[in-house]
Amino acid sequence: MSLPNSYDPYGNDVLNCDPHRQGPHARRPRARKVHLEMGMVLEDVTTSWVGAVVGVEKSGGIHLVELEDRRGRRRSFPLGAGFWLEGQAIVALPPLPSQTRTTPSLSTPAGRKLTNSGSIAAPKSRARMARASRIWVEGQHDAQLVQHVWGEDLAESGIAVQLLEGVDNLEEILEVFSPSDHVRAGILLDHLVTASKESRIAEKVRKRWGSSVLVLGHPYVDIWQAVKPERLGLEKWPEIPRGTDIKKGTLQALGWPAHTQADVAMGWKRILASVRNYRDLEPALLGRVEALIDFVTEPGTR
Numbered sequence: 001m002s003l004p005n006s007y008d009p010y011g012n013d014v015l016n017c018d019p020h021r022q023g024p025h026a027r028r029p030r031a032r033k034v035h036l037e038m039g040m041v042l043e044d045v046t047t048s049w050v051g052a053v054v055g056v057e058k059s060g061g062i063h064l065v066e067l068e069d070r071r072g073r074r075r076s077f078p079l080g081a082g083f084w085l086e087g088q089a090i091v092a093l094p095p096l097p098s099q100t101r102t103t104p105s106l107s108t109p110a111g112r113k114l115t116n117s118g119s120i121a122a123p124k125s126r127a128r129m130a131r132a133s134r135i136w137v138e139g140q141h142d143a144q145l146v147q148h149v150w151g152e153d154l155a156e157s158g159i160a161v162q163l164l165e166g167v168d169n170l171e172e173i174l175e176v177f178s179p180s181d182h183v184r185a186g187i188l189l190d191h192l193v194t195a196s197k198e199s200r201i202a203e204k205v206r207k208r209w210g211s212s213v214l215v216l217g218h219p220y221v222d223i224w225q226a227v228k229p230e231r232l233g234l235e236k237w238p239e240i241p242r243g244t245d246i247k248k249g250t251l252q253a254l255g256w257p258a259h260t261q262a263d264v265a266m267g268w269k270r271i272l273a274s275v276r277n278y279r280d281l282e283p284a285l286l287g288r289v290e291a292l293i294d295f296v297t298e299p300g301t302r
Contacts, residue, residue, distance in 0.1 A: 031081055031089040035096050042067060042092065043084040044077050047287055051075070056095055057279075063094050064283065075290055078283055116149045116277040131158045133296035135186040136173065138164050141268050142188065142223045149278050150289060157297050167198050170205060179212040182302050186292035192217020214295045216288040222246045224271055226285040231274040 036042075036053050043050045044067070051067030054074065058064075063079040077083075079092045137143050143161050147154070154161060164170055167189055179185040187205070189198045192215070202215040220226055224247065225237045238253035240246050251258035251267045258267070278286055 031091045033093055034085060034090045035093045036065060036079075037095060040085065042090075044075075045082050045084060045089075047075075047291060049075055049077075058094075065092060076279070076283055076286060116152070129158060130160045131296065132182075132302040133159070133184040133186070134177070135159060135161045135188065135292050135296060136164050136170070137161060137188045138167060138190050139223075141272075142190070144268075144272060145223055145226070145275070145281075146188070146289060148272060148275060149281065150293065153293065157293065159293065159296060167201055170201055171208075174205065174209060174213065179209050181212055182300060183212075184296045184298075184301050185209070185213045186296045187213065187215040188288060188292060189215060189217035190223060191219065191221050193219050214292060216291055218282070218285045218288055220282075220284070222250075223285075224250060224268070226282050227271055227275055228280050228282060231280050232271065 036056060038053055038055075040053045041050065042053065042065070049067060049069065051069040051074070053065055054068045055066040056063060056079070057066070064076040065079055066074055066076045068074045079094060081089075081091045083090050083092045135146075137146060140163065143163055146161055164173060164187075170187065174185060177183075177185055187202075189202065192198045192202060198217060202217070205213055205215055218226055221240075229235065229237050232254075234254075238250055240249035240253065247264050247267070248258045251263060254267075256267050256270075257263040275281065
C-alpha cells in the first residue's frame with residue numbers, strides 16, 4: 001500500500017474528483033446513500049482500507065463502522081461520505097433496524113483472541129528481533145497509550161516505539177537516524193493541524209526526507225484528548241485557555257489534584273486505566289497509528 005508522506009486530516013475532500021472520469025467536462029460523482037449491511041465490503045477512500053462490515057456502533061454522538069480485512073484485522077471509521085462500494089462512491093448510513101447488530105466483543109465467533117487494537121492475536125512465539133525501521137511519538141504518555149492498545153501488534157512485527165521528547169527534536173533525531181527507502185521512520189505528532197508549529201516542522205521533514213518518512217498526527221493538543229471523554233464520565237474534554245499547561249489545566253477542570261508532576265502522573269494513570277481497547281480511542285488517532293504501523297512494515301522495509 002502506498003502512503004503519503006504527510007497528511008492533512010481536515011483538508012481533503014475525498015469525493016472531489018472521480019478517478020474513473022477525467023477531462024475538462026469531468027463532474028463530481030454523485031455518491032448514493034446506502035444503509036450498511038453486515039458482510040458488505042467497503043473501501044475507505046482516505047486510507048484505502050478494504051474490509052467487510054462486522055459492526056456499527058454509536059460513540060460520542062457519531063456512528064462508527066468496523067471493517068475487517070482479509071487478514072482479520074479491524075479498523076473503525078465514521079459513517080458518511082468517503083467510502084466505495086463495488087467501485088462506486090457512497091454515503092454510508094447506519095443499518096436499517098432489521099440489520100442492526102451490536103459490535104462484538106474482542107473475540108471472534110471461532111474463539112480466536114483479538115488484541116486491544118482489534119487484530120487477531122498471533123500464536124505465542126519467541127520474541128523477534130526489532131526492525132531497523134522505527135515509530136516515534138512525542139512523549140511518554142503517547143508511548144504508553146500506543147503500547148497499551150497496539151503493544152501485541154508491535155511486538156509481533158518487531159516495531160520499536162521511541163520518544164521525541166517534543167516535536168522540536170524531530171529534525172535532529174532524523175538526522176542521526178538517517179531514514180532510507182528500506183529503513184523508515186514513522187512519526188506521530190500531537191496537534192498536527194493547519195498553520196501549527198507541528199505542521200511547519202512536518203512539511204520541512206517531508207521536503208528533506210521524502211517517502212522514507214511518514215509524518216501523521218491527530219488534531220488534539222494533547223494525547224489525553226484522544227481518549228473518548230465518556231470513558232471518564234464526561235460529555236467532552238474541558239477547554240483549556242491558551243497559555244495554561246494543558247495537563248494541569250485539564251486536571252484542575254476535572255477537580256483532580258493538579259499541583260505537581262506526581263499529580264499529573266497519577267491523573268494520566270487514571271485516564272489510561274479507563275482505556276480497555278481501541279474502541280475507547282477517537283478515530284482521529286486510530287487510523288494514524290495503524291497507517292504508521294503499515295508504513296514501517298511494508299514489504300522491502302527492514
